[in-house]
Amino acid sequence: MADSKEFFPDGVTEIDDWFYDTKVPTLSELGKQYVLTDFGIMDDGRIYTNELQALIDRVHSEGGGVIVVPAGTYMTGAVWFKQDVNLYLEKDGILKGSDDTEDYPVCDTRIEGECCKYFPALINIEKCDGTVISGEGTIDGNGLRSWKAFRQRRIWNPSCTNKDEQRARLIFISECRNIVVEGLTIQNSQFWTNHLYRSDHIKYLNCRILSPKEPVKAPSTDAIDIDGCTDVLIKGCYMEVNDDAVALKGGKGPDAWELPGNAPNERILIEDCRYGFCFGCLTVGSESIHSKNIILRRTKISESVNLLWLKMRPDTHQEYEYISVEDIEGTTTSFLNINPWTQFFDLKGMEKPEKSSAHHISIKRCDIECVIAYGVSTTHDYYELSDFHLEALNISAKQMGAEEYIRNLS
Numbered sequence: 001m002a003d004s005k006e007f008f009p010d011g012v013t014e015i016d017d018w019f020y021d022t023k024v025p026t027l028s029e030l031g032k033q034y035v036l037t038d039f040g041i042m043d044d045g046r047i048y049t050n051e052l053q054a055l056i057d058r059v060h061s062e063g064g065g066v067i068v069v070p071a072g073t074y075m076t077g078a079v080w081f082k083q084d085v086n087l088y089l090e091k092d093g094i095l096k097g098s099d100d101t102e103d104y105p106v107c108d109t110r111i112e113g114e115c116c117k118y119f120p121a122l123i124n125i126e127k128c129d130g131t132v133i134s135g136e137g138t139i140d141g142n143g144l145r146s147w148k149a150f151r152q153r154r155i156w157n158p159s160c161t162n163k164d165e166q167r168a169r170l171i172f173i174s175e176c177r178n179i180v181v182e183g184l185t186i187q188n189s190q191f192w193t194n195h196l197y198r199s200d201h202i203k204y205l206n207c208r209i210l211s212p213k214e215p216v217k218a219p220s221t222d223a224i225d226i227d228g229c230t231d232v233l234i235k236g237c238y239m240e241v242n243d244d245a246v247a248l249k250g251g252k253g254p255d256a257w258e259l260p261g262n263a264p265n266e267r268i269l270i271e272d273c274r275y276g277f278c279f280g281c282l283t284v285g286s287e288s289i290h291s292k293n294i295i296l297r298r299t300k301i302s303e304s305v306n307l308l309w310l311k312m313r314p315d316t317h318q319e320y321e322y323i324s325v326e327d328i329e330g331t332t333t334s335f336l337n338i339n340p341w342t343q344f345f346d347l348k349g350m351e352k353p354e355k356s357s358a359h360h361i362s363i364k365r366c367d368i369e370c371v372i373a374y375g376v377s378t379t380h381d382y383y384e385l386s387d388f389h390l391e392a393l394n395i396s397a398k399q400m401g402a403e404e405y406i407r408n409l410s
Contacts, residue, residue, distance in 0.1 A: 008293035009322035024182045030086045032065035043072030052076045059085045069093035077103025089137025097122040099145040104168045109363040110197045113252035113287030115261035123174035134182040141170040141189035161258040162220045167191045197227040207235040218242040228263030240276030252287040254350040259314045264290035275301045284312030284320045286341040294323045301330030311341035317353035322360045322410040329367040356383035363392040374401035
């Protein structure tokens with residue numbers, strides 16, 4: 001618990017005690033242990049998707065417990081976890097994904113702001129309460145083959161979309177509650193690394209989330225995508241990926257607010273994290289309809305393109321409000337980036353949506369070296385910026401840029 005009450009940026013929503021409780025169950029507290037090698041899943045390079053799914057089903061049917069990944073590398077395709085089935089990876093234990101799309105059967109899922117048919121993740125956790133994934137081991141997406149294929153496709157067709165090269169996410173948490181992911185290295189995803197959808201009370205604690213920018217770039221391997229979720233804590237993590245680190249999603253398109261699969265993000269706390277290379281430490285958009293009460297604080301950056309990046313889509317009504325960035329130090333290309341985001345936008349023959357807005361944005365106590373301080377474009381006819389508060393900023397920049405396009409700037 002906090003020594004004194006803290007509030008989210010709207011000033012009235014208290015940060016609940018849940019956000020301060022970072023205790024994680026030990027292996028012995030996760031229930032009966034089911035070690036992979038005791039059930040014929042071996043470190044021999046073969047793909048054990050059916051065997052692993054059968055083990056998940058067995059643990060569920062026997063009342064729950066924890067699947068233990070011992071030292072070694074164990075290969076699998078997409079699997080679906082069930083209620084009361086936990087996962088623990090011992091030190092030097094690696095759960096590694098197949099790089100063959102046939103091991104990821106197309107299903108109804110959620111991706112890039114749409115509910116549609118697409119490939120599942122390696123680990124799918126849907127409609128579960130209380131699942132724990134922890135340990136000192138590694139979940140590896142084995143993404144190299146898909147990254148190379150994506151780059152080749154882009155050479156052949158520069159306008160191809162992210163989904164045109166079929167590839168899997170690494171962890172998909174959908175319609176869940178009280179999920180903890182702790183201590184792991186989560187790396188080399190083929191697509192988004194961690195995707196949280198329509199879930200609440202999700203914690204990522206002390207994880208390393210990685211994908212390379214060289215020698216082969218790992219495209220669209222966002223560290224954590226938060227898609228229509230409430231009450232999310234990301235604490236003590238190191239993120240170094242070839243795209244956004246934490247990205248807030250939720251829906252896109254001129255009818256996005258009416259579609260039942262879309263939802264706002266609220267009460268997101270990102271603290272005590274470190275960033276290597278990424279495109280955005282905190283990115284709101286490009287598929288977010290409403291994000292409110294978001295905090296990024298006590299963060300160190302060694303290399304990033306943007307600290308706070310607000311992507312404004314001309315085909316979607318967006319409201320970004322009550323966002324606070326506090327106590328940040330390090331190096332980034334752009335301190336604040338607010339610009340139109342037109343990649344793949346589509347009005348679908350409809351009228352333009354009502355004007356979007358970003359308001360009540362607070363940035364305090366930052367010590368940043370950057371190329372451009374304020375990468376803020378002229379307010380366009382489809383969005384407006386207002387009520388920004390900047391305080392105690394020590395910024396060393398080659399270009400200051402302009403912030404006069406923000407109304408009510410203090």
